Amino acid sequence: MTAYSPLAHAAMIEHLCGHIDYDQWLHHCMMMLEKADVVYLLKTPGWNESKGVRKEIEYALMEGKDVWTVKYPVPSYGTLFMSRVTGEINWEK
16 A cells, blocks of 8 residues: 655655645645545544635545545544545535
């Protein structure tokens, strides 16, 4: 399994190269999503306010990819902390 985090990736690139605009990052993220088999959405504070996250998740669902939400902070081992998105995602929580 190979993991990719747009947020972590973007932070390092911007640190090294300077600001890259939203449309460039969105294009890059969509190319990465094309290759993904599964998407895990870590529900950090503000996740539901991000236009980029919304577009990425809607795209993944439209393409029939498995999307899982992950509670944040991640609870202790043995606790259910993920749930599979089987329809529309609840953007309120």
